[in-house]
Each structure stands twice: as structure tokens, then as C-alpha cells.
Amino acid sequence: METLKAAQTCADDRLMFGTFSTKTAHTFKSSIKTFVKRTGAEMVTDITPELIRSFLIEGKGRNNWKANTQVNYYKYLKNLLVWCKDDNRINSNPLDNIPRPKLKKILPRRLSEKDAFKVMDTAINYNWTYRFEKKRNPTIIATLLYSGLRISELLNLTVSDVDLDENNILVRNAKFGKDRHVPICPKLHTVLTSYVAYRDKFKKTSTSFFCSAQTNKKLTYKAITRIFKKIRAKSSVYCSPHMLRHTFASIAVECGLPLATLQKIMGHTTIEATMVYVEISHKSRKEALNKIEWPY
Secondary structure, eight states: OHHHHHHHHHHHHHHHTTSSOHHHHHHHHHHHHHHHHHHOOOSGGGOOHHHHHHHHHHHHHTSOOOHHHHHHHHHHHHHHHHHHHHTTSOSSOTTTTSOOOOOOOOOOOOOOHHHHHHHHHHHHHSOOSSHHHHHHHHHHHHHHHHHOOOHHHHHTOBGGGEETTTTEEEEOSOGGGOOEEEEOOHHHHHHHHHHHHHHHHTTOOOSBSSBOSSSSSBOOHHHHHHHHHHHHHHHOOOOOHHHHHHHHHHHHHHTTOOHHHHHHHHTOSSHHHHHHHHHTOHHHHHHHHHTOOOOO
16 A cells, blocks of 8 residues: 555654654554554545545544544644655645634643642652562662653663763753753752662663563563552552653743753753643742732
């Protein structure tokens, strides 16, 4: 099928230039495969505005797609069709006159300072199965909370990426294929220094900064999922790695960190993505209101 072959080539191209991560490329190809299966558009030239509209409308009506699902299909189709036009496989993009489905504005969820402390305290005092976990797991929570790393970035950290002498974490090949530097604050420096000493004590020789308790292998997403499941159950606080990232960013805004600086730390491509944290920083808004000199 020409459409699926084009999707594969497009994904390879996006991976090469860092536009797609491996995970995004997989989801992209899976989405295009679903589109072809449901519409029968085996050739790229079979894809028409009418076909796309009926696909999106049917998905919402018959399959009860949420707005996010509609937007994702639209986004992946647009990626494919823009690439096909650039590659001269089609003369015009059938999506040009189809507006992107609208999403409701949902603010990112963050933890209150009280709940963030409770999560950290639970990780420290939890009765973990292995001795190495007693130091590693609280360090994972602290790293996410004090640096704003994405979970994929944390799992991909190597020992050489964490420079405690220069107070710097090097995030390699992050989202959109970019490297960036994340400063290590004093609290996190203390936690990481203690963890590194613990690693040495347990003779961990893995190049991965966070490794398995039983082996020297890199820590997995499944292991992180289990850690957070146990912390949620014990603390009665709903939390996830990305909520800790949101918490870090909103607290940084409340403490007066310039948005341009926070944008670089977070790895956002636009300042608009960073500005959302102003919306969820209740403290900064209250303080700003209190500073107003009312004329009456």
C-alpha cells in the first residue's frame, strides 16, 4: 500500500531530523494504518477532504473519540500530507481547508506544596523491597520535583550526564531531538550526591544513572509505574511523573524565575507553552494582587 509505505518513509525522515521520537513515530504509523484500514485509502492520492472529514466525524460519532483523539489523528494526517506534498507525491494538501478540531483548555495538574512534601516523605519512609530502592526511589522523586525533567529524559540519563561539580544535568536528544542543560539546585545536589555514594557502595557499574535494584540494567517505564503506584496508595495523593514536572514549573514561576529561563530549563519550543504555568500559579497571582497600590 503506497500510503503506508509513504508513512514509513515519512516517519524515518522525521526520526532522522529529530522531529519525531521513536515513540511518536510508532504512534504516527499506527494512526495512519488505522486511517487506511477504515477509509480504504491505499494510495496517497485517494485521500480527499471529504474522506478526512467523514473519518473524523465517524470517529467522534460511532467510536466516541475524545477531542484529544481527533486532534491526534488530524495532526498525524497533516504530518503525512505535508511531507507528501514536499516530496511531490501530491499536488495539494487536502487538509488545507479543514480546520483543526478544537480542544477545551485544560490546565496542567500540579501538586500543592503540602502534597508534594507528602509524596517526598512517603518515598523516603516507604518500606521498599530492596535496600538500593530506599535511596534510589526518593532520589527519582526528588530529581523530577527539583529539575522538571520528563520521565523519558530521567530514564535516559547516564552517569556522565550528571555533573555534580558543575551543578548541571545534560539532557541529551530530548523532545524534538534537542540537547539542553538543566541546573542542579542545592537541595537536589545534596540528594544526588548521597545517591551517587550509595551507587558506589552497591558497586553499580551501569552507565545509566538510575538502574535496576537487582541488576546493572537501565531502569524501565514499568519500574517507574510500580514506584508511583505504591507511593499513591501509601500517601493517598494522586501523582505522576508529569505532575511533578508541572509542580516544579509552577513553583519556579511563584519564586520569580523568568519565563525565558524556565522555557530553556523545561525544553519548551515556544514561550506560550511555558506561560501556562502562570495560569496555575495561584500564589504568584495573589502576591501580585497584594502589591497593587489601590487609589481608593
